[in-house]
Amino acid sequence: MNDRYSRQTLFPPIGQPGQEKISSKHVVMIGAGALGSGNAEVLVRAGVGRLTIIDRDYVEGSNLQRQQLYTEEDVAEKLPKAAAAEKRLKAVNSEVGIRGIIGDATPEVLAELAEGTDLIIDSTDNFETRMAINDIAQKYKIPWIYGACVASFGMSFTIIPGETPCLNCLLKTIPIQGMTCDTGGIIGPAVQMVIAHQTAEALKVLVEDWEAVRTSFVSFDLWRNQYSSMKMSRAKDPHCLSCGDHPEYPYLNADNRAKTTILCGRDTVQIRPPHQSGVNLQEMAGRIKALGYEVKGNPYLISAEMGPNRFVLFQDGRALIHGTKDTAQAKSLYNRLLG
Ligand SMILES: [Zn+2]
Numbered sequence: 001m002n003d004r005y006s007r008q009t010l011f012p013p014i015g016q017p018g019q020e021k022i023s024s025k026h027v028v029m030i031g032a033g034a035l036g037s038g039n040a041e042v043l044v045r046a047g048v049g050r051l052t053i054i055d056r057d058y059v060e061g062s063n064l065q066r067q068q069l070y071t072e073e074d075v076a077e078k079l080p081k082a083a084a085a086e087k088r089l090k091a092v093n094s095e096v097g098i099r100g101i102i103g104d105a106t107p108e109v110l111a112e113l114a115e116g117t118d119l120i121i122d123s124t125d126n127f128e129t130r131m132a133i134n135d136i137a138q139k140y141k142i143p144w145i146y147g148a149c150v151a152s153f154g155m156s157f158t159i160i161p162g163e164t165p166c167l168n169c170l171l172k173t174i175p176i177q178g179m180t181c182d183t184g185g186i187i188g189p190a191v192q193m194v195i196a197h198q199t200a201e202a203l204k205v206l207v208e209d210w211e212a213v214r215t216s217f218v219s220f221d222l223w224r225n226q227y228s229s230m231k232m233s234r235a236k237d238p239h240c241l242s243c244g245d246h247p248e249y250p251y252l253n254a255d256n257r258a259k260t261t262i263l264c265g266r267d268t269v270q271i272r273p274p275h276q277s278g279v280n281l282q283e284m285a286g287r288i289k290a291l292g293y294e295v296k297g298n299p300y301l302i303s304a305e306m307g308p309n310r311f312v313l314f315q316d317g318r319a320l321i322h323g324t325k326d327t328a329q330a331k332s333l334y335n336r337l338l339g
Helices: 015-022 034-045 072-077 081-092 107-114 127-140 188-206 281-290 327-338
Strands: 026-030 050-055 097-102 119-122 144-150 153-159 216-221 226-231 260-262 268-271 294-298 301-306 309-314 319-322
Touching: 015 188, 026 034, 026 107, 034 050, 034 081, 034 119, 034 144, 034 188, 050 081, 081 097, 107 127, 119 127, 119 188, 127 144, 144 188, 153 188, 260 327, 268 327, 281 294, 281 301, 281 309, 281 327, 309 327, 319 327
Parallel strands: 026 050, 026 119, 050 097, 119 144
Antiparallel strands: 144 153, 153 216, 216 226, 260 268, 268 319, 294 301, 301 309, 309 319
């Protein structure tokens, strides 16, 4: 497909040299939900060299309204998002090296990927992971693009280590922690607007058009017709523990990492065992069946149901316990099943 990127190379700020840069770069996408789906699709169509996409969840019916990579078939098969995304993205552009990783984007996983990563895109839905991305990006000098949305509201900011303030600096100005996803639902156009901002910035970074990179913090509300762009250059804190003169990267510290997490916007608790050695899914399916559960599965996970109890167990030993936000209750179920 010789003319595959012709419309993009005709765009003067990219051109043929820009296209060559794009195709030599590796982007890491953290999260394969609504933002991750759209960001990944745009960059894969744009011909990025390699794309790694990490996600810990699987596809459910309520995702289809806005998570553009997934189909009803993925829901029926309960495919992990990282596996379904990898399959779809490979079909979109076979020239791109695409790798899906099923699991948590822990500081360890992020550090392993850091070498050879040109850009990280935040498509996650939780504060803990964002702050870990922020510290990894500062430590390894990798540009990253923050993005978030809820209801009809969204925001984005581009972080270039050594140049711009980091997310930890911004927290003193903007109440980013207060953004939760389970309060106001979400509409597709808000997702797409954040994706548009993130991917435009991504292309600028990939072609190294540093002057074009947006330095302001953009936020909007598509329902209330509001759009704002805040200058952030003065937010950079020389004493910041993530990007200041004496960085300590506080969010890479293992003590800050929860092993039990309530998932965003859902009655679901994730349990991550301390040692992720993996489990034998077939053997586990037998054990769980013997306890009276109805068990289904695919090569990546098993899902089990008995009355109101419903959970999914992944190959890496993680479990998503559905129907609860009570971490103690979820843990006791996990221990009963796998202990
Ligand atoms: Zn900072």
